[in-house]
Amino acid sequence: MICCNSSTGEMFSFTKFISVIILSYMPDYSFVDYSCILIHMMNEIGVTRIFQRVETLRRANRLTQTTLGQVLGVSQATMSKKLRGEIPFSACEVQSCARHFRVSTDYLYGLTDDPAPVLNGEVVCQ
Incomplete structure (x- = not known):
């Protein structure tokens, strides 16, 4: 924005x-x-509603909270709290999620409904 x-x-x-x-x-x-x-x-x-987008992507990709927690370097308990919005995602965690799920950070932040990352006007990570 x-x-x-x-x-x-x-x-x-x-x-x-x-x-x-x-x-x-x-x-x-x-x-x-x-x-x-x-x-x-x-x-x-x-x-931002990062936790909602990440939870939707986690379920769509059939990942457990433990597996996603390993990607981000946090425990399952912490991951559970992040996915409920009780603990915020750090900027680094948002970037890691975007890379892992191959979506843009703008999508995770709720700034766009298009998950495709764009670089210099071209869609990347397809």
Whole structure:
């Protein structure tokens, strides 16, 4: 999602927009707090529903939670919590899922309903 600064016309990502808001109102938070708040805010406003997309892909590919957990380097218990949305996926985990399932990160983040990754206007990973 792209936003535009109405006074300067500068284009920037939605994530940067939310980041500026968080830093403006919560300057004393640590980076970890900031990251968790950002992920939570994005989930709350519907920008990301990663856990739902990953769970759908896991089931469609007939993977167990244990197997997917091994791909991401987490336990089955942690994977279960991630797939229920109780623990957020890290950016690295989202990238690993995208590579494993051969879909775009935009698809996992819910920014598009087209799972095909695109690079320089061409579909890749088919």
